[in-house]
Amino acid sequence: MKTGSTLLALTALLLAAIIVAASVGPFRIPPLTVLTTIVARLMGDVDAGPVQTVLFQIRLPRILAAALVGAALAAAGAAYQNVFRNPLVSPDILGVSTGAGLGAILGILFGLPVVAIQLSGFAGGLVTVLLVGAIARSMRGGGDALVLVLSGIVISALAGAGISLAKILADPYDQLPAMTFWLLGSLAGVKAGDLAVAAPVIVLGIIPLVLLRWRIGVLSMGEDEALSLGVDVRRMRLVVIAATTLITASAVAISGVIGWVGLMAPHMARLLVGPRFDRLLPASLLLGAAFMVAVDTIARTAARVEIPLGVLTAVIGGPIFVWLLARYRRRAA
Amino acid sequence: MTLLRARALAIGYPGKVVAQGLDFVIEPASVTCLLGPNGVGKTTLFKSLLGMIPAQAGEVDLLGRPLAAMRRDEIARVIAYVPQGQAVEFSYSVLDLVVMGRTAHLGMFAQPGDVDFRIARQAMMRLGIADLADRDSSRISGGQRQLAYVARALAQSAKIIVMDEPTASLDLANRARVLEMIKSMARSGLSIIMATHEPENAFDSADQVIVLERGGALTSGPPQSVLSAELLSRLYGVPIIVEQTASGRYVVRPDVLI
Numbered sequence: 001m002k003t004g005s006t007l008l009a010l011t012a013l014l015l016a017a018i019i020v021a022a023s024v025g026p027f028r029i030p031p032l033t034v035l036t037t038i039v040a041r042l043m044g045d046v047d048a049g050p051v052q053t054v055l056f057q058i059r060l061p062r063i064l065a066a067a068l069v070g071a072a073l074a075a076a077g078a079a080y081q082n083v084f085r086n087p088l089v090s091p092d093i094l095g096v097s098t099g100a101g102l103g104a105i106l107g108i109l110f111g112l113p114v115v116a117i118q119l120s121g122f123a124g125g126l127v128t129v130l131l132v133g134a135i136a137r138s139m140r141g142g143g144d145a146l147v148l149v150l151s152g153i154v155i156s157a158l159a160g161a162g163i164s165l166a167k168i169l170a171d172p173y174d175q176l177p178a179m180t181f182w183l184l185g186s187l188a189g190v191k192a193g194d195l196a197v198a199a200p201v202i203v204l205g206i207i208p209l210v211l212l213r214w215r216i217g218v219l220s221m222g223e224d225e226a227l228s229l230g231v232d233v234r235r236m237r238l239v240v241i242a243a244t245t246l247i248t249a250s251a252v253a254i255s256g257v258i259g260w261v262g263l264m265a266p267h268m269a270r271l272l273v274g275p276r277f278d279r280l281l282p283a284s285l286l287l288g289a290a291f292m293v294a295v296d297t298i299a300r301t302a303a304r305v306e307i308p309l310g311v312l313t314a315v316i317g318g319p320i321f322v323w324l325l326a327r328y329r330r331r332a333a
Numbered sequence: 334m335t336l337l338r339a340r341a342l343a344i345g346y347p348g349k350v351v352a353q354g355l356d357f358v359i360e361p362a363s364v365t366c367l368l369g370p371n372g373v374g375k376t377t378l379f380k381s382l383l384g385m386i387p388a389q390a391g392e393v394d395l396l397g398r399p400l401a402a403m404r405r406d407e408i409a410r411v412i413a414y415v416p417q418g419q420a421v422e423f424s425y426s427v428l429d430l431v432v433m434g435r436t437a438h439l440g441m442f443a444q445p446g447d448v449d450f451r452i453a454r455q456a457m458m459r460l461g462i463a464d465l466a467d468r469d470s471s472r473i474s475g476g477q478r479q480l481a482y483v484a485r486a487l488a489q490s491a492k493i494i495v496m497d498e499p500t501a502s503l504d505l506a507n508r509a510r511v512l513e514m515i516k517s518m519a520r521s522g523l524s525i526i527m528a529t530h531e532p533e534n535a536f537d538s539a540d541q542v543i544v545l546e547r548g549g550a551l552t553s554g555p556p557q558s559v560l561s562a563e564l565l566s567r568l569y570g571v572p573i574i575v576e577q578t579a580s581g582r583y584v585v586r587p588d589v590l591i
Contacts, residue, residue, distance in 0.1 A: 085422050211442045218436050220423050225416055227385050229489070230409030230437025275423035278444055 003279045006272050010286035014067065017290045021063045021297040027054050057192075065190040065198075065254060066296035067289035070261055072202045072251040074288025076244040077262030078269065078280050079209050082220040083240050084145050087270075090263035091248045094152035094241065097259070098159040099128025100252040105166045105179050114189065117182075118253040124159075125249030129241065131155055145223070145237075184308030185258035187296050198250045205247035208239055209281060216240060217277030260313040261288055264321050271324050291317070334396065336361055336492050336524055337382065337412070341391035344374060344381045350389050351377050352549030359493060359526060359541075364519045366535035366556070367528045369545035370569055375528045378545065379495050382526070384408045396492075409437035413491035417498055418479035420471045427473065427481050428466040431457055434488030449488075456487035460514060476507035483514070494518070496527040500534065512538055532560050532575075536583035544568060560585075 022034045029037075029051055037051055046052070076091035084093065092098065103124020107117035135151040163183070170176045209216065218231050219240075226233050248262075269283035292309075295316055299307045336359045343353035351374035359365055369375050380386045382393055384400050393400040395411045413434070421430075428450070435449040445453075457463045460480045465473060470481060479499060486494045499515070500508045515525050516538050529535060535542045535556045542560060543553045546568055552559055565573040565585065572588040 082423075087422065214439065214444050215436065215441070218433050221421060221433065224380070224383075224385055225414065227405060228383050228409060228412075228414035229433055229485075230406035232405045270423070274429075275425055276429055 003273050007279075007282055007286065010272075010283060010290065014286050014290040014293070017293040017297075018063055018067065021066075021293050022055060022059050024297060024301055025054075025059065029055065061192040061195055062187050062190050062296065062300075063293055065187050065195050066292045068195070068199055068202055069187070069251045069255045069258065070265070070288040070290070070292025071285040072206070072247045072288075073258065073262040073292075074265035074269070074284040075206055075209055075281060076247045076251075077288075078266035078277070078284040079216060079240050079244050080262075081266055082216055082277055083237055084149065085220055085222055087267065088263070089149075090259070091244060092156075092257075092259070092262070093149055094132050094245070095128040095156035095159060096125040096245055096248040097252055097257045098156045098163070100125035100249050101183055101257050102159040102162045102166070103127075104182055104253070104256070105163050108175050108178050108182065109166050109170055111175075118194065122249045122253040125252060126245060128155055128159060129245040133241070181308060182256040184310035185256040185313075186299070186306060186309055187255050188300070188306050190254055194254045198254045201250040202247050205243040205245075205250070206285075208243045212236065212239065213278040213281055217280075220275070220277070255309065258292075258309050258313055260310070260317050261292060264313075264317050265291060267321065268324055334361070335359070335394075336396060338394045339382070339391070340394070342381065342388055342393060343390035344377045344386075345389050346386065347389070350549075352545060352551065353390060354549075355391070355551045357541075357543055357551065357553045359524050361492070361524055362519055362522045363524050363540040364515060364538050365524070365526045365541045365543060366539040367526060367543045367545065368530075368532060368535060368560075368568065369528075370547065373545050373547055374549070375545060376497060379414070379497060379526075379528065383412055383414050383495060406437040409489060409491065411491055412493040412495060413486035413489040415479075415482045415486045415494060415496040415499060417501060418475045418482060420478065424469045424471045426466065427457070427462065427468050427470045427477075428453060430470045430481055431484045431488055434485035434490075437489060452490070453484070453488045456484040457481075459487065460484050461510075476503050479503065479507075479511065483511070487518075491523075493524045493526060496525065498528050498530065500529065500531070532556075532565060532585040533583060535560060536585070556583075 019031050019034050023029050023031045027050065033051065034055065037055055041052065041056065073091055080089045080091055080093055081087050100121040104117050104121035107120035112120065132148065132151045132155050136148045139147055167176060167179055170179060215231050215236055218226050218229055219233065219236060221229065223233050265288035266280065266284045269280055269287050273279040273283045295309060295312045299309055299312050338358045339355050342355040343350050344355065345351035367375050381388055387401065395403065395408065400408065432445045432449055432453040435445045435452065439445060454463065454466065457466060460483055462477060462480050462484060465477060465481065470478060499511050503511060512534060515527065519525055539556050541553060542556045543551060544559060544564065545551055552564065560575065562573055562575045565575065574586055574588045576584045578584060
């Protein structure tokens with residue numbers, strides 16, 4: 001089947017991206033050596049040589065983190081675009097990212113240790129969405145997508161103001177660069193331990209999206225039609241928002257705020273496999289992961305200093321997106 | 334068995350009741366036309382019958398059970414909805430759109446299977462749109478899309494299909510096709526409730542008409558006895574003449590000289 005082979009190709013793309021990413025860097029490891037070393041390690045051959053150390057202590061945790069964050073943001077974006085029936089919506093529409101940003105920035109401002117900064121970011125994201133939900137509920141027609149989005153914009157703006165204030169109060173030589181770097185996204189500091197904490201939470205958030213994929217797809221018909229087709233719209237929306245918030249907040253907690261992927265990856269996936277959510281979700285996951293692995297590899301190798309991910313996703317993602325759009329629009333017309 | 338019964342039903346939103354004390358029934362294998370001027374609450378009534386908004390008083394029973402106590406998928410297996418044919422945001426193929434009608438028959442975590450796609454294709458065949466299966470539903474004509482929504486409702490295998498002005502925005506040929514199809518669906522055992530602005534459609538195809546007047550008064554019964562010139566004139570606020578032609582057809586026209 002056409003979709004099947006597309007998904008297969010995307011899987012191959014992701015694996016290729018991972019192997020290339022593992023091989024490049026200041027300490028070059030040939031792709032074949034990457035493969036044989038991974039196989040050997042899986043067979044139980046552990047040594048303390050430089051190849052294994054670089055691969056398993058440094059590169060692979062970071063690459064896996066990139067894949068995880070990319071997949072997470074893309075899945076969240078795909079689900080949100082369906083729920084809000086709007087292809088221009090991204091996972092931070094309800095303010096998760098800004099809220100998480102504020103949480104982390106406050107953590108930096110108060111000089112908390114790294115783990116606490118991540119936790120504070122995660123909490124900031126959750127609190128923001130809960131607040132948005134509470135505000136929307138208190139209004140008439142609270143389940144309304146528009147009311148939710150507008151509440152999200154308001155709370156986002158408030159959190160944004162909080163971030164600006166924190167930046168002014170921050171120590172310009174020590175804290176401010178850390179804040180800026182965090183707000184632009186980076187995987188430079190990711191440890192295997194962070195991954196072990198974030199990965200289960202992200203997977204926990206993705207599971208309901210996978211299980212409920214057909215009903216989430218039907219949500220894109222709009223509230224009235226989805227209801228008449230037998231979908232409990234409010235409950236389904238609640239599940240998606242909860243799952244997506246969990247996913248995005250944990251992703252942001254380990255990588256900082258990375259824009260653009262959650263909006264673009266589902267779009268690219270839709271161009272490849274069509275709008276059906278049961279196909280869109282796996283395609284978005286794979287594409288988001290592969291894209292983020294590629295971007296993060298460029299971030300750590302292209303220049304002498306780390307380039308912020310948020311900058312690269314926009315600079316690389318933008319042209320790819322325009323190219324895809326032009327190509328497929330022409331074919332469809 | 335009566336499919337649907339409205340008892341002392343009040344429709345509208347909290348603080349704004351549009352009409353109240355509505356009583357009517359929908360029998361199996363029947364066509365019911367809902368008539369009323371713009372803004373009188375036809376869509377609100379439909380939303381209440383479909384359980385999209387709660388009744389403000391009274392109740393709706395589906396197959397003898399109160400609608401308010403039923404789960405969404407239980408409701409959807411009894412009553413389906415055909416919206417006006419506007420395009421959706423995402424470009425689903427027509428077949429994918431139609432197979433969404435099977436959702437209420439699927440388990441919470443299930444996907445439509447071969448059986449569901451077969452039912453969807455059969456529904457499309459019945460409406461003569463089988464050849465549209467792989468077309469992009471956002472790039473077909475409004476009339477074709479309307480038929481696709483009807484096919485989706487058929488695939489839903491409900492007992493009642495509610496249609497919101499199914500003939501609005503259709504050309505002459507498609508309009509005749511849709512009306513003919515509605516009558517044939519009723520003959521095969523389905524019940525149709527449709528809103529229409531054309532009393533002649535009601536004379537032509539309805540077993541029952543429900544007239545909703547401004548202020549919320551409701552009259553129901555066979556079209557020949559309900560749709561008098563007097564009631565229609567009152568309903569639309571212009572003098573209206575109802576004539577029967579030699580062939581037995583009813584002609585409704587405003588008595589306005591231009």
